[in-house]
Amino acid sequence: MVAHEVICWDCGSKIEDPFVNTCPRCGGLLTVKMDLEKVKEMRPEDLRKAPLGVWRYAPFMPVDPANKVSIQEGGTPLYPVKALGKEIGVENSFVKFEGLNPTGSFKDRGMTMGVSHAKELGAKVVGCASTGNTSASLAAYAAKAGMKCAVFLPSGKVAMGKLAQALFFGAKVLSVDGNFDDALALARKMADERKLYLLNSINPYRPEGQKSVLFEIMDQLEYDVPDRIILPVGNAANIWAVYKAVTELKEVGWIDKVPMLTGIQAEGSAPVARAFASKTKDFIPEEHPETVATAIRIGNPVSGRKALHAMYSTGGFCTTVTDEEIIKAQQLLGRREGVCVEPASAASVAGLKKLRETGVVDRDERVVCICTGNGLKDPDTIINNCAPPIKCGNSVADVERILSQ
Numbered sequence: 001m002v003a004h005e006v007i008c009w010d011c012g013s014k015i016e017d018p019f020v021n022t023c024p025r026c027g028g029l030l031t032v033k034m035d036l037e038k039v040k041e042m043r044p045e046d047l048r049k050a051p052l053g054v055w056r057y058a059p060f061m062p063v064d065p066a067n068k069v070s071i072q073e074g075g076t077p078l079y080p081v082k083a084l085g086k087e088i089g090v091e092n093s094f095v096k097f098e099g100l101n102p103t104g105s106f107k108d109r110g111m112t113m114g115v116s117h118a119k120e121l122g123a124k125v126v127g128c129a130s131t132g133n134t135s136a137s138l139a140a141y142a143a144k145a146g147m148k149c150a151v152f153l154p155s156g157k158v159a160m161g162k163l164a165q166a167l168f169f170g171a172k173v174l175s176v177d178g179n180f181d182d183a184l185a186l187a188r189k190m191a192d193e194r195k196l197y198l199l200n201s202i203n204p205y206r207p208e209g210q211k212s213v214l215f216e217i218m219d220q221l222e223y224d225v226p227d228r229i230i231l232p233v234g235n236a237a238n239i240w241a242v243y244k245a246v247t248e249l250k251e252v253g254w255i256d257k258v259p260m261l262t263g264i265q266a267e268g269s270a271p272v273a274r275a276f277a278s279k280t281k282d283f284i285p286e287e288h289p290e291t292v293a294t295a296i297r298i299g300n301p302v303s304g305r306k307a308l309h310a311m312y313s314t315g316g317f318c319t320t321v322t323d324e325e326i327i328k329a330q331q332l333l334g335r336r337e338g339v340c341v342e343p344a345s346a347a348s349v350a351g352l353k354k355l356r357e358t359g360v361v362d363r364d365e366r367v368v369c370i371c372t373g374n375g376l377k378d379p380d381t382i383i384n385n386c387a388p389p390i391k392c393g394n395s396v397a398d399v400e401r402i403l404s405q
C-alpha cells in the first residue's frame with residue numbers, strides 16, 4: 001500500500017477514525033494525501049506492464065492491491081471524434097467513453113477503490129444514496145466482495161437501466177420519499193450510527209480510484225497534455241478527482257502543463273455554474289433541481305467547493321446547457337460517431353459546442369470530453385426522443401418504398 005493519510009481539506013486536521021465522512025473538528029470535506037516520494041523515481045513506462053485500467057496506477061492509490069475487489073474496471077477507449085469535432089468547430093476533439101466500464105459508468109473506478117478499502121476495514125455492510133449509477137456500481141462490487149448492500153434512491157426519477165442493475169445485483173433497494181439530497185441525508189445518518197460503511201463520493205477513497213480516468217487519458221495521448229478536459233458536474237467529485245490526478249502527475253514530474261478543467265451543469269440544476277459565474281468559492285444550494293440528465297440532477301453538490309477550486313486553479317470554466325442542448329448532443333454523438341451515452345454524459349459535448357459558439361474554446365484547442373455513462377442506462381429518454389419504428393408491409397416493395405424516403 002502506498003503511504004497516505006486522510007486529512008481535512010478545509011482545516012488540514014489528520015483524520016484517524018476511518019468511519020467519519022466529514023471533519024470532526026470543523027465539519028469540512030475530507031481528502032487523501034498521498035506520499036508520492038517513491039513514484040518520483042518512476043516513469044509512466046514502468047506501469048505499462050499492467051493492462052490499461054484503474055489498478056495499473058496502484059502507486060497513486062491508497063489501497064493495497066492485495067485487498068483488491070475488481071471487475072476489471074477502467075481501460076475505456078479514447079475516441080478521436082473527427083466528424084463530431086468538425087460539426088462543432090473543434091476538430092481536435094476526443095471522447096473518453098466511460099460507458100464501457102463493467103456497470104456502464106465511471107462510478108466503477110471509484111467503487112473498486114471504495115469497496116476494496118471497505119474490505120480492508122472489515123466492513124460487512126456498505127451503502128450509498130444515488131441518482132442511479134452509484135447504486136448500480138456499488139451493488140455489483142458488493143456482490144463481488146460478498147458484502148450486504150443498501151442503496152437509497154430518490155423515489156421516481158431514477159433511470160430504468162440503473163434501477164434494474166441495483167435490483168439485479170441483489171442490493172436492498174430503498175426508495176426514499178424525496179430527492180437525491182434527502183436520500184443522501186438518510187444514508188449519512190445510517191453511517192454516523194455505524195450501521196453501514198458509506199460509499200457516496202463524500203467518501204475520500206472513491207475519488208482516488210476516479211483519478212485513473214485522467215491517468216488513462218494521459219497514457220492514451222502519450223503524455224501530450226490536452227488543452228482542456230470537459231466533464232459533466234453533478235455532485236462534483238469527478239472533476240475534483242481529475243484535478244487531484246493532474247496535481248499528482250505534476251508533483252511527480254510526469255507532466256508540466258495543466259489542462260483547463262471545465263465543468264458543465266444542466267440549466268435546471270446548476271449551483272456550481274452559478275457560483276463560477278459570480279466568481280465565488282462557495283455555492284448556494286438549489287431546492288428543486290430539474291433536468292432530463294438525472295445523473296447530474298443534484299441541488300447541493302457534496303464536492304461543489306472542491307470543484308470550484310479545480311476550475312479556478314486550472315484556468316478552467318463552468319457553464320450550463322439546456323435539456324434540449326443535451327439531447328441534441330446525445331443524438332449527434334450517436335449519429336456522427338456511433339457512440340451511445342446517457343444524457344448527463346452528453347452535457348460535456350453540449351458544453352463544448354456552446355463554449356465554441358461563445359468563443360471560450362478556441363478552434364484549434366485539443367479537447368477531451370469525458371462521457372461518463374452508457375446510453376442504455378436510460379432507454380426511456382432515447383425512445384422518447386427518436387421517431388418510432390416504421391410500420392411496414394410484408395414485401396420487398398414496401399421496404400424499398402420506405403428506404404427511398
Ligand SMILES: *Cc1c(COP(=O)(O)O)cnc(C)c1O
Binds near residue numbers: 106107133233238239
Ligand atoms: C455520477 C455521474 C455524473 C456526475 O459526476 P459527479 O462526480 O457527481 O459530478 C455524471 N454522469 C454520470 C453518467 C454519472 O453517473
Ligand SMILES: [Zn+2]
Binds near residue numbers: 011025
Ligand atoms: Zn477540518
